[in-house]
Amino acid sequence: MAKINIVQAINQALREEMERDADVIVLGEDVGKDGGVFRVTEGLLEKFGPARVIDTPLAELGIAGAAIGMAAYGLKPVVEMQFMAFSYEAIEQIFSHAARLRNRSRGRYNCPIVVRMPYGVGIKGPELHMDSSEALFCHMPGIKVVVPSTPYNAKGLLTSAIRDPDPVVFLEPARLYRAIKTEVPQGEFTLALGKADVFQEGRDITAISWGAMLHRVIDASEGFDCEIIDLKTLKPFDEETILNSVKKTGRVVIVHEATKYCGLGAEVAAFLAQEAIMHLKGPVARVAAPEAVVPMALLEDYYMPSKERIRRAFEEAMKY
């Protein structure tokens, strides 16, 4: 089996789904001739032609809105937002329409679009190239939110996202794009949405994270008997896997790179407060970014939860 990185894995998923289903199309800024600014869509234009791999005008709202119309008519658009923060204009379309079309029409229409976007800290990018606003999308009913952490699950999750009958926001941790290679089978396979992975079993602490932070957590876990959960689907998250783990460990540390205030960790913590209070030995801890926008390159490393901060949270948890 070939070892590939996340860029290649996503490219493979797109290619195979486009081969399998003529309704799957790709659209966005610079996705055609340039192959995307991260080269994720490299070679797709050559293979599938300009009717299915579309360089759009620079108009995020238009792209998302058009994708909704396409989807209602029977296509399966995979939209690329060049960076997460540039999707904010498109939120009007994603929230007011993609998320509601099924409900509004009582099931007559659905909206099988995928909105892919690179996100997250750690690429020393210019301003607004490193936002981590997953909680925004999780908050809106009607949208699924998925984050892969490895090439293997990038491919399987994207394939599932494309086949899903509802809108899926697919967040790609930009820092991981070329950082890790794993074995990924050629040919189609799917990974169920809504299912977390127990990345590593352990008895003392349940560490919950996703995307790039998963790898920080793995690094930080040395010396702790840590059960590491890779959430993979943020909305709806896998309550069962989390609960089973917490029943075993009684200690929870949630790690995400988004700002803590109203971050997804808050929802997970509230869920545990309600469903697992009798199993908890101490408070549910969150390691997250402070209440501030993502700084530019020179201060970026301070913003991102560090290995030391995660270890400190583990140590704290072990006091209970």
Added chain:
Amino acid sequence: MGEKVIERFELKYLQIVDEAGVADPSLISSFPDGLIKKFFEAIVLTRTYNERALSLQREGRLGTYASVYGQEACQIGSALALEKGDWVFPSFRESGVFLTLGYPIWQMLRYWKGDERGMKIPRDINIFPMSVPVGTHIPHAAGAAWAMKIKGHKNASLCYFGDGGSSRGDFHEGLNIAGVLKLPAVFICQNNQWAISVPRSRQTAAKTIAQRAWSYGFEGVQVDGNDVLGVYSATKGALEKAKKGGGPTLIECFTYRLDDHTTADDASRYRSGEEVKEWKGKEPLVRLKILMQKKGLLSGEYEKTVNEKAKALVDKAIEEEEAYPPSEPEDIILYTNSSLTPRQSREIKELGWQK
């Protein structure tokens, strides 16, 4: 009854100095020698800065950088038409505008290194911080112009964006508001033919970007964006008109991005070398120098002094920038609001960031 034509429009194209350095005799007559020399000096400074920024980036001393090479005339011609009290709303590629307004060069470099303090605008310069999300600042220019109008100030706002930016909803909403309220705003679209890899033809099916002004009820004009005199003249006229209550203008500067989109881009993936070569032949400095030679404004000595002065300014700025102390991590949080939230105060302590 029946059908008749109810509206027609005409679009003007302005060029005062062509690519061979030949000037329109009647239009050039209003340009004093001193102003022409100012154009030259500002273009040399911008180029010097730009080249150094690119080489610093290659050495790993700056982050991703957006080159202004080829677009100097659009930026300098328009910025020199501004008066005190006018406000500027730039995108991220307006180094020529910042330099022409006297923005501290070390701060520009600092910004591109990835330090927010680079955009702490000096009090005496009315320019907004660079806008990274394309086109999103266009409504701000309308809003500032609106405030000027409400307060009865005879100033105007000047907004810069690209051909790509003209496709955003913000462009429509900003220009529409400016038109409806007849605001003192001037919109400069630097049509450099590309939005990263996407050609101008994929941004609008209209023949020009300038003509889109008509649908908002005001005038548009296309200018040779590599002719600094033409850009100056169009901008000056539009600003004067705006300040007299004549409403907004859209100026399309027809130009070309001679470098990659940014240092993170490789333009050879999507455009031909021949195209770039052709546009190199039309770049703004060569024609200005020919014009100045003909007018006896470009002695070897003068040119040498201008070059040396620019180099010295940029050298000094690099030194200043590199000697500047690093930010404190606390700065990540401090500027979020006028005062810290209780949560933020606690976070600063927990993170050990208090100074």
